[in-house]
């Protein structure tokens with residue numbers, strides 16, 4: 001049967017522009033779906049650079065202004081892969097133009113912007129999804145499935161860390177390509193929106209909502225040169241954050257993120273402890289989960305290391321044979337597969353903008369608590 005084309009308009013050609021383009025190109029080779037993404041147009045401000053990107057990935061055309069891209073009749077879905085401050089205007093314009101909207105995380109700089117986006121998208125009734133890609137790492141999806149089956153019993157603890165070390169030098173600028181993450185205007189926040197947001201999204205998905213929290217945030221380097229002006233400017237982002245939370249199910253949450261943990265490049269780890277069992281997962285060994293099952297007879301009870309590569313594991317039946325592993329990029333392929341399947345079945349892929357807004361609300365609460373030193377209750 002001929003596949004239905006889904007014409008993609010990609011905004012941004014950096015790290016995520018590449019990760020998503022790869023996913024659109026691969027998905028149809030491995031997942032049998034009614035829809036086939038077509039790389040219709042790529043958009044970036046620099047004409048030469050966007051053309052080079054389009055040639056590398058096979059985009060049919062280019063634009064240098066996202067407003068022109070959004071207006072085009074031959075685009076079905078806008079994919080937002082630009083710094084966080086641009087998400088709100090692009091998403092709202094795309095929704096108003098009747099386009100499906102896919103957006104990188106965090107949806108916005110704060111929940112106020114996020115709520116405007118949700119409103120516009122839901123008013124337009126367009127399909128939408130936010131790329132919290134760790135949900136689509138099969139080992140993480142497996143944890144979600146087993147917890148949802150109730151196999152851990154009552155949950156007591158959820159803890160997650162996301163540790164990096166790339167901004168320790170005071171010479172790293174704020175603003176500009178890649179380092180826009182250090183500019184509060186562009187990013188909205190530091191590690192909270194960038195890293196803890198991933199931990200929180202996975203946590204809300206696996207362990208349910210957060211009731212209240214208290215946080216410590218720190219900015220270790222107070223002034224940095226701005227890449228646009230060359231002038232020193234106060235740093236407005238959080239370099240590190242540590243959070244204590246109560247989940248609505250009564251369990252306790254601990255989250256820590258920093259870009260100052262010397263030696264750690266992207267160490268995302270999570271652990272969940274329940275009455276009958278526990279799980280641990282580590283991004284550096286992303287195909288593996290550690291599982292402890294208390295129902296096993298005492299003599300043989302212990303941590304079990306599961307290599308998540310079997311056909312019966314989530315998404316794995318579509319890839320190679322048992323024992324052969326997947327990488328970071330596959331999480332994005334799975335995201336596209338779920339999005340396309342959602343179009344087919346009418347059951348939207350998760351997280352939608354509305355779901356991703358919950359994570360941004362938690363991020364806002366972390367920043368507020370970091371500022372005031374008080375517990376914040378989530379509404």
Ligand SMILES: NC(=O)c1ccc[n+]([C@@H]2O[C@H](COP(=O)([O-])OP(=O)(O)OC[C@H]3O[C@@H](n4cnc5c(N)ncnc54)[C@H](O)[C@@H]3O)[C@@H](O)[C@H]2O)c1
Nearest residue numbers: 012013014015016017044045081082083084104105106178
């Ligand atoms: N899911 C993840 O794990 C993950 C990882 C990295 C980044 N992100 C998110 O993805 C988004 C993009 O981050 P990135 O790492 O790809 O950034 P990047 O700096 O690598 O790329 C950003 C791109 O946006 C382009 N851009 C900037 N202003 C623009 C404009 N006005 N019009 C068109 N293009 C413009 C830049 O030229 C560049 O191509 C951010 O929201 C970020 O938080 C998510």
